Amino acid sequence: MKIQWIILAVALIAGLATRYFVDRHDVSVAEAEQSSGQLESGKASVDLFNTSDNRLRVVYFGFTHCPDVCPTSLAILGAALKAITPDTLNKVWPVFITLDPERDTPEKSAQYAQYFHQNITGMTGTMEQTQLLAKKYGVLFMKTKQEDSALEYSVDHSSYFYLLKPDGTLLEKVPHTLNPNILVDAIDRNERLLIEN
Numbered sequence: 116m117k118i119q120w121i122i123l124a125v126a127l128i129a130g131l132a133t134r135y136f137v138d139r140h141d142v143s144v145a146e147a148e149q150s151s152g153q154l155e156s157g158k159a160s161v162d163l164f165n166t167s168d169n170r171l172r173v174v175y176f177g178f179t180h181c182p183d184v185c186p187t188s189l190a191i192l193g194a195a196l197k198a199i200t201p202d203t204l205n206k207v208w209p210v211f212i213t214l215d216p217e218r219d220t221p222e223k224s225a226q227y228a229q230y231f232h233q234n235i236t237g238m239t240g241t242m243e244q245t246q247l248l249a250k251k252y253g254v255l256f257m258k259t260k261q262e263d264s265a266l267e268y269s270v271d272h273s274s275y276f277y278l279l280k281p282d283g284t285l286l287e288k289v290p291h292t293l294n295p296n297i298l299v300d301a302i303d304r305n306e307r308l309l310i311e312n
Contacts, residue, residue, distance in 0.1 A: 151247035152283060154212065154238040155221035161238060163210065164283040170208040171286075171306045172279035173298075176254045178215035178270045179227040184291065186231075188274055193232035194295035199302055206306050209235040214249070214256045215270050216242055252277050252285060278305045 152164035163172065175192060177185035192209055199207070211228040213219035219227075221239040228237030240248070249256060256272035274291035276298060286305045289298055 151240065151244040151251070154240040154244065156236050156238045157222055157225040161236065163212075163238070164281065166281045168208065169281050169309070170206055171302065171309055172208050172210055172277075172281070172283075173302060174210045174212060174252075174277040174279060175275075176212050176214050176249065176252075176256070176272060176277075177274070178213050178272070179219050179223055180215065180266055180269070182269075184272075184274050187293070188276070188291055189228070189231040189235070191292060191295050191298060192235065192276065195298040195302065196232045196234055198295055198299050203303065203306055204234065206309075207234075207302055211235055211237045212245070212248065213237070213239050214245060214254070214272050215258075216240060216245055251283070252288075276301070278302070280309065 152162055154161055154163060163174075173192065175185075175188055177188065179185075189211060196204060196207070196209060209232065211224065211231075213224045216239050219239050221237075224237035224239045226237065228235040248254070254273055254275070256270055258268050259271050260268050276289040277285060278287045278289065278301060279285055286308065287301055289301045292298065
């Protein structure tokens, strides 16, 4: 009988300790996810998840040395931004986030984004922030070595536009497209959805 009480007490202590560590882990994961939105653009720190800025986020993940997919996608984003009404444009925050923070400085990402449209904010985070954001939105990316290349490596990645609420909640994921009207429709649809909620 005494042994059963000891086993019960040990199990209770182990359960409480496990609960404590799980709760602490959940808090640290939530804090890490929140800080993953604190990125750099040019010389300024920018909070992607600033809820006082109620614009719809249209986010694209890529890298500045990308030979084809990123420039094409950002050109489509630029064309979509030119096609929407000025009123809608004021309610949208287009963002480019690099998947290559090792080479893409905040200044480089900001400058690169501006080539495609003056409203696109180019951002760079730490590798940890980049990985957290990629995990949060299901962005697949992988560094691949390039033999006999001055670049040394490339970054293979999925290509989507992520339409987000100000708090970072994903509203819609639009695949890489060569038709800006698909993105225009998604922006209009989700911008209206934000107003209604």
